[in-house]
Amino acid sequence: DIQMTQSPSYLSASVGDRVTITCRASQSVRTYVSWFQQIPGRAPKLLIYAASSLRSGVPSRFIGDGSETEFTLSISSLQPEDFATYYCQQSYSTPYTFGQGTKVDIK
Amino acid sequence: QVQLVESGGGVVQPEGSLRLSCAASGFMFRTYAMHWVRQAPGKGLEWVAVIVYDGSQKYYGDSVKGRFTVSRDNSKKTLYLEMNKLRVEDTAVYYCVKEERRGSHYYFDEWGQGTLVTVSS
Numbered sequence: 001d002i003q004m005t006q007s008p009s010y011l012s013a014s015v016g017d018r019v020t021i022t023c024r025a026s027q028s029v030r031t032y033v034s035w036f037q038q039i040p041g042r043a044p045k046l047l048i049y050a051a052s053s054l055r056s057g058v059p060s061r062f063i064g065d066g067s068e069t070e071f072t073l074s075i076s077s078l079q080p081e082d083f084a085t086y087y088c089q090q091s092y093s094t095p096y097t098f099g100q101g102t103k104v105d106i107k
Numbered sequence: 108q109v110q111l112v113e114s115g116g117g118v119v120q121p122e123g124s125l126r127l128s129c130a131a132s133g134f135m136f137r138t139y140a141m142h143w144v145r146q147a148p149g150k151g152l153e154w155v156a157v158i159v160y161d162g163s164q165k166y167y168g169d170s171v172k173g174r175f176t177v178s179r180d181n182s183k184k185t186l187y188l189e190m191n192k193l194r195v196e197d198t199a200v201y202y203c204v205k206e207e208r209r210g211s212h213y214y215f216d217e218w219g220q221g222t223l224v225t226v227s228s
Contacts, residue, residue, distance in 0.1 A: 043219065089215070
C-alpha cells in the first residue's frame with residue numbers, strides 16, 4: 001500500500017498568514033493527489049485535484065503543487081473560515097490512502 | 108445539485124451485521140464509480156471500498172476485505188455497504204462519495220453527510 005505522510009500534524013497561524021502543508025508519498029503517485037478540507041462535524045470538501053487543479057468555486061488562495069512523491073498545499077492568506085483540518089489523498093492505486101491530517105488552528 | 112444521503116447507521120454488537128444505503132440524486136448515478144470512506148471518532152479518513160459504474164468491479168481496503176460487500180442498484184440510484192462480522196474498530200462515520208473523472212485523473216468530488224456506525228456490546 002502507498003503511505004501518505006503529512007507534515008506538520010498541527011500548525012498554529014494568524015489570519016493573513018501564508019501556510020504550507022506537505023504530503024509525501026511512499027512511492028511515486030505521479031500527480032494523482034487531492035486535497036480536502038474538513039471542518040469539525042462536517043463532511044470533507046474537495047479543494048484541489050490532480051495535484052494542482054483548483055476545484056471550481058474554491059478560492060484562489062488555495063494552491064496545490066508537486067508531483068511524484070512530494071506535494072504541497074499552500075494557503076496564501078489565511079482567512080477565518082480556513083481554520084480546519086486538511087487531508088491529502090492519493091488516487092494512483094487502491095487502496096486510495098489518505099494522509100493523517102493537518103489541523104490548522106488560530107494563533 | 109448533487110445530493111448523497113446515507114442511512115442505516117446505528118448501534119450493533121460485535122460480530123453483528125448492518126447494511127448502509129446511500130441515495131443519490133442530481134447526477135447520472137449509473138455512469139459514476141462510487142466509494143465508501145470512513146472516519147473513526149477523532150481520527151483521520153480511511154478509504155473502505157469502491158464499485159465501478161456498472162457494478163462489475165469492486166475493490167476493498169485490507170481492514171474490511173472479506174467482511175464488507177459494496178453493491179449498487181442503478182435503477183434506484185442507490186449505493187449499499189453490507190457489513191458483516193463487525194468489530195469495535197469498525198466504529199466510525201461512513202461517508203458515501205462520488206468519483207469524478209477528468210482525463211486520466213479521478214477524484215472524490217462529492218460527499219454525503221455521513222452515517223454513524225457504533226459497534227459496542
